[in-house]
Amino acid sequence: KTTITWWHAMGGELGKKLDQIVADYNKSQDKYQVVATYKGSYPQTMTAAIAAFRAKKQPDIVQVFEVGTGTMMAAKGAVYPVYKLMKDMGEPFDPNGFLKAVVGYYTDSQGNMLSMPFNSSTPIMYYNKDAFKKAGLDPNKPPKTWGELVADSKQIMKSGAAKCGFTSGWISWIQAENFSAWHNQPIGTEENGFGGLGARLEFGKDKALVKHWANLAEWQKEGIFKYGGPVGGNDAPPMFYSGDCAIYMNSSASRAGVLANTKGKFEVGYGMLPYYADVKGAPQNTIIGGATLWVLRGHDKAHYKGVASFLSYLSSAKVQADWSQFSGYLPITQAAYKLGQEQGFYAKNPGSDVGIKEITLNPPTANSKGLRFGNYVQVRDIIDTQFQKMLAGNETAQQALDNVDTDGNKLIKQFQQANQ
Numbered sequence: 047k048t049t050i051t052w053w054h055a056m057g058g059e060l061g062k063k064l065d066q067i068v069a070d071y072n073k074s075q076d077k078y079q080v081v082a083t084y085k086g087s088y089p090q091t092m093t094a095a096i097a098a099f100r101a102k103k104q105p106d107i108v109q110v111f112e113v114g115t116g117t118m119m120a121a122k123g124a125v126y127p128v129y130k131l132m133k134d135m136g137e138p139f140d141p142n143g144f145l146k147a148v149v150g151y152y153t154d155s156q157g158n159m160l161s162m163p164f165n166s167s168t169p170i171m172y173y174n175k176d177a178f179k180k181a182g183l184d185p186n187k188p189p190k191t192w193g194e195l196v197a198d199s200k201q202i203m204k205s206g207a208a209k210c211g212f213t214s215g216w217i218s219w220i221q222a223e224n225f226s227a228w229h230n231q232p233i234g235t236e237e238n239g240f241g242g243l244g245a246r247l248e249f250g251k252d253k254a255l256v257k258h259w260a261n262l263a264e265w266q267k268e269g270i271f272k273y274g275g276p277v278g279g280n281d282a283p284p285m286f287y288s289g290d291c292a293i294y295m296n297s298s299a300s301r302a303g304v305l306a307n308t309k310g311k312f313e314v315g316y317g318m319l320p321y322y323a324d325v326k327g328a329p330q331n332t333i334i335g336g337a338t339l340w341v342l343r344g345h346d347k348a349h350y351k352g353v354a355s356f357l358s359y360l361s362s363a364k365v366q367a368d369w370s371q372f373s374g375y376l377p378i379t380q381a382a383y384k385l386g387q388e389q390g391f392y393a394k395n396p397g398s399d400v401g402i403k404e405i406t407l408n409p410p411t412a413n414s415k416g417l418r419f420g421n422y423v424q425v426r427d428i429i430d431t432q433f434q435k436m437l438a439g440n441e442t443a444q445q446a447l448d449n450v451d452t453d454g455n456k457l458i459k460q461f462q463q464a465n466q
């Protein structure tokens with residue numbers, strides 16, 4: 047048997063499910079043995095793969111989060127583009143079968159799919175229905191606007207139904223990148239980087255975002271918002287699971303964890319991300335998150351045959367429908383979505399299609415296709431650092447976001463120079 051190695055970043059409930067999918071694939075045929083290894087967080091997994099490539103010890107497949115896309119696209123010698131792999135290996139492959147909102151993010155300017163979508167998400171809002179009830183709010187009416195969310199939070203706190211109004215995972219992804227797309231505002235030039243490597247960040251020019259960050263700092267002081275530090279919201283989940291915060295924004299794929307950790311404690315409701323009613327164009331559409339699978343060069347043909355077969359298996363309607371229904375990741379193909387509808391999954395599980403509704407709410411504009419900048423993984427660190435400085439009262443929202451632009455653009459410029 048040929049061993050195919052896959053490095054990934056799926057921990058907890060998601061990791062267990064991934065192992066089961068791999069075991070099923072291994073049982074389904076006798077030529078290849080896929081060995082999946084958990085390498086830590088998304089940034090850790092990506093860093094490990096880059097280091098391994100330099101040492102010629104790279105895995106066949108690595109899972110890279112969406113913001114690593116710009117960097118991976120530029121690493122031409124290291125990456126075996128998926129469209130080419132499938133063609134070279136004679137593996138049937140139809141890029142048109144994938145959801146447009148997903149595939150656009152991973153396609154080059156010639157329309158070629160470079161990596162294989164596996165786990166695509168978008169941020170949504172979770173809320174504690176029991177706390178809403180206790181506070182005298184309608185548990186079937188999640189707040190739609192930030193104004194409603196703050197009013198609900200105050201009522202929840204005043205009534206003692208929960209200690210805090212809301213928390214959020216992934217500040218950079220949810221309270222900056224998605225916030226801007228949802229309000230149809232740019233975060234950078236040249237269609238947020240889709241237009242080319244010369245694009246630069248302009249977070250500080252998004253007045254809606256500046257106002258939002260200033261509000262978050264204010265709401266933190268009042269206890270309405272609790273920052274899930276230490277890094278960008280990593281510790282937000284337990285604040286929701288424990289019932290401390292009644293509302294929680296995180297990936298649609300946080301659902302598996304939410305369901306497992308709130309079972310028997312309280313009922314969970316789902317809603318779209320809130321928006322500011324006075325920002326013209328909001329709500330627009332949310333953008334993608336999660337990760338895709340990149341195939342790395344440097345292995346022999348037998349490996350790539352196995353990789354192609356495994357990628358086909360992972361994107362089959364049956365596997366994708368099961369994975370997305372379990373996790374909350376979006377069904378990445380039309381067939382997987384259709385299968386879920388035929389199975390009655392979305393009807394039986396109200397709220398499970400909130401992410402699909404958000405990401406397809408309106409046809410994407412130049413501001414809401416996503417983002418594509420080199421070195422953006424490091425830019426995310428800058429966003430987190432600046433956000434914390436603002437929360438600590440050391441900077442205003444405007445200063446923090448201007449600093450993101452100044453420091454981030456240095457990294458983006460370096461990337462551009464190295465890849466010209």
Ligand SMILES: O=P(O)(O)OC[C@H](O)CO
Pocket residue numbers: 088111112113165166167168216219297298299334335336337
């Ligand atoms: O938690 P995930 O897998 O949906 O990923 C969230 C963000 O997109 C990561 O950049």
